[in-house]
Amino acid sequence: MRPTARWTAMAGLVLFGLMACSSNPEPEVEPATDEAPPAADPGPDPAELAEAAARSLCEQAETAARRGDYDGARRLYNQAMSEYAGTECARSASSEIDRIDAIETLEDRIHFGFDRAELTDEAVATLNRKADVLRRHPDVRMTIEGHCDERGSIEYNFALGMRRAQAAKNYLSGLGIGEDRFRAVSFGKERPLDPGHNERAWSQNRRDEFVIENLGSI
Amino acid sequence: MHPFGNRWLRGSTATLWTSLALLALSGGGSQAHAQEDEGVRLGITYRPGYVPALAITDIVTEAPFAAVASAIDSVIARDLDYSDRFEILPVPDSLRAGSAVNYGLWNQLGAVWLLEGTLTVSDQQAILRVGLHDVVYGSLKEVQAFTLPPVASPDFRMAVHRVSDAVVEWATGEPGMAASRIAFSRRAMDGTWDIYVVDSDGRGVQRATRRNALVFSPAFSPDGGHIAFQYQSNSGDESGIYDLELETGRASAVTSGSLMHLTPAFTPDGSRILFARSASGGTEIFEVDRSGGSPRALTSTAVGDALGPAIAPDGRRFAFTGSAVGAPQIYVQEDAGARPRLISRFVRGADSYATSPDWNPRDDRIVYQSRVQGQFQIVVVNADGSEMRLLTSEGRNEDPSWAPDGRHIVFSSDRGGYHGLWVLDTVTGRARNLLRNSEDQLPDWSNVLGSDP
Structure with a gap:
């Protein structure tokens, strides 16, 4: 410093x-009289x-x-x-x-290729940063949500979304973070982040979201 | 006591019956568009064959029931049109049934079949007597009297549909599909889903579940009385396969827990349910007794997913969506643990993405959706992978389900610029809109529904 x-x-x-x-104890209050001279205003305390x-x-x-x-x-x-x-x-x-x-860092999303559940290099780097935080705060628990873009079929996307959630969960467990600290769920293509119908929206929507269930010591 | 009681045809009660019957036949006033829709013919993969002409004369009845008889007439005419097995002939007003059939005259008009009926309403019951004439041979082919249930009964329209199916069977020797329903998932404004049911002609939409959650993949039981579905809570905490009894609305968990459950299907004998559940590598297909108990794994995909089981009529083989080799494809497997056989890979121009199979209830053909030039289309193929054929080419077409007649399919599609559920005749290629609602998905067609047990 x-x-x-x-x-x-x-x-x-x-x-x-x-x-x-100065604020404690209460200052004495003068009895109010009609002819009391105006008290000097000390001005606001900076x-x-x-x-x-x-x-x-x-x-x-x-x-x-x-x-x-x-x-x-x-x-x-x-x-x-x-x-x-x-x-x-x-x-x-x-x-x-x-x-x-x-x-x-914990909430940072990771993204996937079309119909893929493999972690990209970028996703791995993001997960590594999460692992550092999770090691420092061993009581944090998270839900990992897998999501898909709108192009696949409804039912298959639920399965694909689950594999995306599990990919992140398995990677973090592999780094020694307790598996019981994560819950993997899938919402298929039902909860898009970007409602658009173009590659930009799709790439945003193929993702894992990380929801902190227990902040613990953070 | 007979359901009609003694009030059948007594003064104002008879009038009430008449108006109720009209209301029942019009499907409560909803979905009135279905009849107006023109069928759309897909040219690319269909060879229009010979379709015999069928004439339907007005049902003969007493004056108070003329409107009901006429409504029954139009339901039957529509059913027979939707069967895609006949060309429905317009009948001149001058030609009325009731007297002896002039086969020569009908023959000149081009009719191959002639259908006539009589509605008799007595104190106790209403009987519709229907006769099918073979105009070419100049003889009465079949005649049968059908007892109609009380008009207020939810089975009233179904009873009329059963008459239509009987006519189809008399004329063709093959089953109809008018007396059946289609279940589907509908998305609400808040993004939650529930199961709905609609008659095969697009009338009588009813909501079957009120969970306001992720309720998907309805599958009828063989008797049509139950629907299995996938339930996932909005938080994703709970997931399970549920068995809904349609008459009471009661649903019970067949299997549930924190693992993700997907895509239930009843075995043809109704005793078990196949479904997918998340496992270590992806989802695997399991089977469980309908009454519950421990699920048994049928697939061991290990890498990728196995889901969406579609069971063959023999109850032994099943098709499913598998992604063991990367992109999802359709496989057929015999018995638990057997090696699955890939059947979907040879579509020219398809960029290799095939899901959502359904096995024909009467033969060895499987329909599924496949990405063709970036868009989902419906494909039909034999269970051994041979004779693959594209059934659709317009718009995005998904989640096909066979009708009980084994020739029609229902699927979701945005053809024609709006999304809805569509019915396609796989023989002629004629398509009709079933429901025009952008939030309807994952249709499942029931078997033919028998009369009340």
């Missing part, structure tokens, strides 16, 4: 501490304002993350860190970004 950053963070902590003290603004960023980031807008969430956390260093939000932002990175 750079010295200035550390100083800012410490100042933030001091401010935060003072704020906590620390309090910073906390509120940062808190709002953190809340927006959480909403974005829940929507699956991980880039947006990261941007908001980074903004909190750079603009409101020392606030509660800013202090948690770094670990929140790590958390989002882990979730995004």
